[in-house]
Amino acid sequence: MRRTKMTTRISAILASCAFIFAFVSPPASRADSKLRIMTATTDLAALAQEIGGEKVDVESVARGYQDPHFVEAKPSFLLKLRHADLLIVVGLELEIGWLPPLISQSTNPKIQVGAPGYFDASRFAKILEIPTGQVTRAEGDVHPLGNPHYWLDPENGLRIAKGIRDKLSEMRSSDAAYFAQRYDSFEQRLKQADEKWLAEMKPYAGRKVVTYHRSWPNFAEHFGLNVVGYVEPRPGIPPSPQHTVELIGQMKRDGVKLILVEPYFDLKTPNAIARDTGAQVVVLMPSVGGEKEITDYFKLFDYDIAKLKQAFDTTK
Amino acid sequence: MKRFSALSLVVLFSMSAYAQEKSSAPGNQSPPSAGAAATAPEEVRIRALEEQVRTLAEEVALLRGELKTIRDTKPADPATGTRLLLASTRIEPGVLPSSTSSTGAPVLAPEPQSAQTQTYGGATSNAKLLNPDISLIGDFIGTAGRNTISPSRSLELHESEVGLQAIIDPYARADAFISFGETGVNVEEGYVTFTSLPAGLLLKVGKMRAEFGKVNTIHNHALPFIDRPLVTNNLVGGEDGIDDAGISLSRFLPAPKNWFLQGTAQVYRGDSSDVFTSNRRQDVSVVGHLRLYRDLGESTNIDLGGSYARGHNTAGVGSTTFDPGNFLTNLYSADATLRWKPLRRSIYHSFLLRNEFFWSARDQVSLANANVFQTQHAFGLYSDAEYRVNRRWTLGGRFDRSGRATNASLTDSGFSGILTYWPSEFSQIRGQYRYGHLWDVPNDRYTNANEFLFQFLFVMGAHGAHPF
Numbered sequence: 001m002r003r004t005k006m007t008t009r010i011s012a013i014l015a016s017c018a019f020i021f022a023f024v025s026p027p028a029s030r031a032d033s034k035l036r037i038m039t040a041t042t043d044l045a046a047l048a049q050e051i052g053g054e055k056v057d058v059e060s061v062a063r064g065y066q067d068p069h070f071v072e073a074k075p076s077f078l079l080k081l082r083h084a085d086l087l088i089v090v091g092l093e094l095e096i097g098w099l100p101p102l103i104s105q106s107t108n109p110k111i112q113v114g115a116p117g118y119f120d121a122s123r124f125a126k127i128l129e130i131p132t133g134q135v136t137r138a139e140g141d142v143h144p145l146g147n148p149h150y151w152l153d154p155e156n157g158l159r160i161a162k163g164i165r166d167k168l169s170e171m172r173s174s175d176a177a178y179f180a181q182r183y184d185s186f187e188q189r190l191k192q193a194d195e196k197w198l199a200e201m202k203p204y205a206g207r208k209v210v211t212y213h214r215s216w217p218n219f220a221e222h223f224g225l226n227v228v229g230y231v232e233p234r235p236g237i238p239p240s241p242q243h244t245v246e247l248i249g250q251m252k253r254d255g256v257k258l259i260l261v262e263p264y265f266d267l268k269t270p271n272a273i274a275r276d277t278g279a280q281v282v283v284l285m286p287s288v289g290g291e292k293e294i295t296d297y298f299k300l301f302d303y304d305i306a307k308l309k310q311a312f313d314t315t316k
Numbered sequence: 317m318k319r320f321s322a323l324s325l326v327v328l329f330s331m332s333a334y335a336q337e338k339s340s341a342p343g344n345q346s347p348p349s350a351g352a353a354a355t356a357p358e359e360v361r362i363r364a365l366e367e368q369v370r371t372l373a374e375e376v377a378l379l380r381g382e383l384k385t386i387r388d389t390k391p392a393d394p395a396t397g398t399r400l401l402l403a404s405t406r407i408e409p410g411v412l413p414s415s416t417s418s419t420g421a422p423v424l425a426p427e428p429q430s431a432q433t434q435t436y437g438g439a440t441s442n443a444k445l446l447n448p449d450i451s452l453i454g455d456f457i458g459t460a461g462r463n464t465i466s467p468s469r470s471l472e473l474h475e476s477e478v479g480l481q482a483i484i485d486p487y488a489r490a491d492a493f494i495s496f497g498e499t500g501v502n503v504e505e506g507y508v509t510f511t512s513l514p515a516g517l518l519l520k521v522g523k524m525r526a527e528f529g530k531v532n533t534i535h536n537h538a539l540p541f542i543d544r545p546l547v548t549n550n551l552v553g554g555e556d557g558i559d560d561a562g563i564s565l566s567r568f569l570p571a572p573k574n575w576f577l578q579g580t581a582q583v584y585r586g587d588s589s590d591v592f593t594s595n596r597r598q599d600v601s602v603v604g605h606l607r608l609y610r611d612l613g614e615s616t617n618i619d620l621g622g623s624y625a626r627g628h629n630t631a632g633v634g635s636t637t638f639d640p641g642n643f644l645t646n647l648y649s650a651d652a653t654l655r656w657k658p659l660r661r662s663i664y665h666s667f668l669l670r671n672e673f674f675w676s677a678r679d680q681v682s683l684a685n686a687n688v689f690q691t692q693h694a695f696g697l698y699s700d701a702e703y704r705v706n707r708r709w710t711l712g713g714r715f716d717r718s719g720r721a722t723n724a725s726l727t728d729s730g731f732s733g734i735l736t737y738w739p740s741e742f743s744q745i746r747g748q749y750r751y752g753h754l755w756d757v758p759n760d761r762y763t764n765a766n767e768f769l770f771q772f773l774f775v776m777g778a779h780g781a782h783p784f
Binding site for chain 1 (some may be wrong): 483487489509511512513516517518567568574576578609610611614617619637644657659660661662663664706707708734740742779780781782783
């Protein structure tokens with residue numbers, strides 16, 4: 001007899017739990033009608049802000065000075081993701097170590113993979129270093145779909161912005177003209193800025209550089225740099241003594257004078273290489289927000305190009 | 317894909333056309349040469365054919381090259397008319413080499429949606445696109461030293477865990493982890509998660525590790541130590557823990573600003589290791605969990621949890637005095653985790669401090685008198701600290717103390733020192749020194765265990781998410 005009572009009691013507890021969960025909750029929708037956009041990285045946030053203007057609220061999960069491969073899937077991000085109307089991701093498996101659990105636990109149907117609110121920016125960009133033939137991890141932590149650091153080419157920035165414009169217009173057709181106008185303005189400003197950047201970088205075209213991680217192929221291609229080596233022996237593998245010795249030899253032979261390092265890597269090995277080769281270590285910012293003054297997509301290139309110019313001039 | 321087949325059709329067609337044209341040319345020239353050397357018309361024909369084959373081979377190589385260029389410069393923006401050209405004048409993606417631009421452009425131009433398809437590197441991998449993400453984690457453990465209470469084998473491939481994960485449909489995803497041990501196969505977890513339910517509910521159905529505390533939810537390979545804490549072995553079912561077939565419902569709950577509060581309610585069949593046993597269909601077990609989390613800054617956060625589990629145990633089986641159905645085990649746990657990870661150096665340094673406390677209230681027949689019904693209240697805890705020294709090395713330590721579920725007056729204790737080395741993100745080598753002060757039941761006294769454990773972990777296949 002006691003059994004049945006118990007079972008009834010348990011079922012009652014569960015039912016009430018479900019009831020409480022389902023109905024005692026704050027309403028999800030807010031009064032203002034701004035589109036809530038979450039992005040994986042700050043660069044995508046900057047682009048979304050350019051197009052969305054005051055019609056959107058944009059926030060990025062990763063910070064600009066953080067390694068986007070290794071972000072922690074903190075529950076606090078879930079609170080932001082669960083109300084998002086749109087989630088913009090870099091894709092190409094850059095966020096594979098942290099974003100999938102955040103998406104599936106967000107309890108937000110709008111941003112699930114494949115849903116209308118899931119926006120993969122890589123689909124709009126020109127992707128480099130897509131491996132052909134066999135792909136194995138003997139090559140390190142390779143990205144089988146191509147290099148995910150594609151936003152460091154202003155042309156890709158523009159392509160992504162265009163994709164965002166179309167997506168926002170689709171979500172808020174009443175504001176389509178507003179987004180179109182903001183895109184046109186962004187395109188015009190970016191074209192002007194790009195002309196200036198290319199002119200600034202022209203004297204250094206073809207200069208050989210070494211980078212820490214393979215973060216810069218799109219940047220190098222657009223601005224005419226020649227990346228001849230990497231501090232990492234393979235993507236995602238920490239520097240090894242043997243590879244460092246080889247790299248030093250190569251840099252001496254090729255006369256490489258610059259080592260570009262992302263802000264989240266240790267400077268010990270790059271500095272040691274620099275001492276041996278007479279090269280200079282430059283901490284370049286791969287993302288908006290990497291430094292306080294880099295507040296938008298334009299300032300990202302302003303910052304990096306100023307740093308590069310200065311370094312090229314001093315290492316002549 | 318449509319685009320590709322269209323393109324290959326065009327390519328094939330032009331190829332055959334070219335071949336016909338070529339074959340007709342030597343055909344026209346052949347009569348005079350045949351007339352000149354009438355004795356060997358076959359030789360001439362063979363030569364002509366060879367020539368033909370050579371030109372065709374060259375053609376194929378050329379076309380292959382062009383195809384590759386098309387594939388490499390994936391069309392990012394199909395609207396070739398309104399190019400996004402910035403000041404630079406390099407070749408735009410989607411603009412083909414001049415020789416094929418006339419045939420290529422119309423094929424590439426339409427369908428802005430399908431122009432977004434990815435280049436995956438070949439037809440063979442395209443065929444696998446709908447397969448789940450597959451991974452295998454090998455866990456090799458070796459043990460040396462002395463432990464007479466719970467001895468383990470000197471060398472073993474402790475577990476090979478196959479993970480299969482996929483999105484099922486627009487409303488659900490599924491995860492299955494099948495572990496091949498030395499003695500058999502076990503579905504460690506296999507569940508479907510419904511991600512698109514109304515009212516912010518997250519529903520999981522299947523076999524899963526219960527949301528009871530922290531260590532119970534973590535797979536072997538993701539633990540910061542080689543073994544499981546003493547308290548897990550004594551009170552919460554050992555390595556498998558509370559892992560059962562059931563239904564789980566969770567939801568974010570209203571909380572003060574910047575706090576994260578999540579509630580989970582789960583119902584299981586009631587069979588979990590030696591903790592819960594379901595003798596009858598209605599002997600289900602329930603698990604409740606509350607998680608409270610807060611960021612204390614961008615690098616530091618605290619994670620608190622309270623859990624409750626209740627189910628039937630085996631203590632009453634065979635008793636004549638009592639109804640076996642009356643023997644229940646109630647488990648309570650509280651956990652607290654402090655994490656620190658500076659964002660700018662997250663791959664080099666981090667610190668984690670975790671404490672987990674357990675209370676087991678187990679109904680059983682008195683050890684002294686078989687006619688007395690009693691509840692044993694056993695307590696246990698572990699404290700774990702990890703510090704990432706640099707990109708490759710992590711130092712850790714753990715303190716253990718726990719009573720035994722069936723006899724709370726017996727308390728085991730111990731500590732461990734752990735050193736972990738990561739050659740890359742996909743392999744891990746770990747050493748652990750473990751000391752135990754354990755109760756030796758047959759000899760009725762405490763005994764010391766000193767052991768050295770080492771572990772090699774390797775991951776193949778899909779890149780799984782890092783547990784938080």
